[in-house]
Amino acid sequence: MALPPPDPQFVLRGTSAAIHTLHFSCGGQEPEIPVLFSGSENGFIHVWNLKTHRVDTALDGHGGKSVYCVETMGGKDRLLSQGRDQRICLWDLAEGRTAVTDSVFTEHVGFCRCSLVKVAQGRWLMATAAKGLEEVHVLELPSKTSVCTLKPEVGAKLGMPMCLKLWQLSCGSQPLLLAGYEDGSVVLWNVTMGKALSQLVCHQEPVMSLDFDSEKAKGISGSSEKVLRIWSLNEQQNLQVYKTQELVNAGISDITIRPDKKILATAGWDHRIRIFGWKKLKPLAVLDYHTATVHCVSFSDHRKPQERLLAAGSKDHRISVWAVYTHT
Numbered sequence: 001m002a003l004p005p006p007d008p009q010f011v012l013r014g015t016s017a018a019i020h021t022l023h024f025s026c027g028g029q030e031p032e033i034p035v036l037f038s039g040s041e042n043g044f045i046h047v048w049n050l051k052t053h054r055v056d057t058a059l060d061g062h063g064g065k066s067v068y069c070v071e072t073m074g075g076k077d078r079l080l081s082q083g084r085d086q087r088i089c090l091w092d093l094a095e096g097r098t099a100v101t102d103s104v105f106t107e108h109v110g111f112c113r114c115s116l117v118k119v120a121q122g123r124w125l126m127a128t129a130a131k132g133l134e135e136v137h138v139l140e141l142p143s144k145t146s147v148c149t150l151k152p153e154v155g156a157k158l159g160m161p162m163c164l165k166l167w168q169l170s171c172g173s174q175p176l177l178l179a180g181y182e183d184g185s186v187v188l189w190n191v192t193m194g195k196a197l198s199q200l201v202c203h204q205e206p207v208m209s210l211d212f213d214s215e216k217a218k219g220i221s222g223s224s225e226k227v228l229r230i231w232s233l234n235e236q237q238n239l240q241v242y243k244t245q246e247l248v249n250a251g252i253s254d255i256t257i258r259p260d261k262k263i264l265a266t267a268g269w270d271h272r273i274r275i276f277g278w279k280k281l282k283p284l285a286v287l288d289y290h291t292a293t294v295h296c297v298s299f300s301d302h303r304k305p306q307e308r309l310l311a312a313g314s315k316d317h318r319i320s321v322w323a324v325y326t327h328t
Contacts, residue, residue: 180207222252
């Protein structure tokens, strides 16, 4: 008989607003304290101490507008955040500082999270939905140099970009971007050439979230429908549907594959977190704790597998933290 799903290891409360994004920083050298960053609808970013389960710092840089993306840039002292104020802020948190050191004005009115990839020591590429309805802008950080603007062909009618994933196979190889659009398409872009390599209609509704495993050259996407689509990338850089996984209830807000590529988690409109095996998409667990839509899921980057955690943020103002399948 299958084991019943566990309860959360602990729950973080006190943000007094819906949680829209989560990001761990736990892979540092001892005795660094592992932290979890959360971005809230009320414009705050909270830095949670995972030893005390309390907020160490609350950052306020988006003028009370919802924060829907938080990422670290090579350590937990360099932070990037994105909000509904159409700004992406860069923070310096070293030695207790709470300062915004730079910002980028995107002019994008949607809620498409930006995507980061490290291309060299101290150099990053960032993709963000742009002012033009269907456009994606790629910048280099920290210089803020414009790399390219990715525009669909005339008459393509993809709609707004909804989710982005920058990646490169190896250091020095060309960076590529996967973008999910309002019309249900996923498009693979060559960032250096500024052109689309492949397009695949994965959903009948807007693509709400996607993640990609560059080692296996396959990805996964979700929408407001009752399906997850798994798609692969062949050697000719063509996207093709690989598998469809039916869901019990409609609506996926977020999908993330664990860094070890063994399992993945989805955040559901039905208040539940679902865990699947990544190899065959076998359903493994349904985590039922929240009382409203789960907006985001994130796996920790602990160095030791047995310490790995999964966090989920919800409209119910709570963050549930789980220890699931830590020995797979």
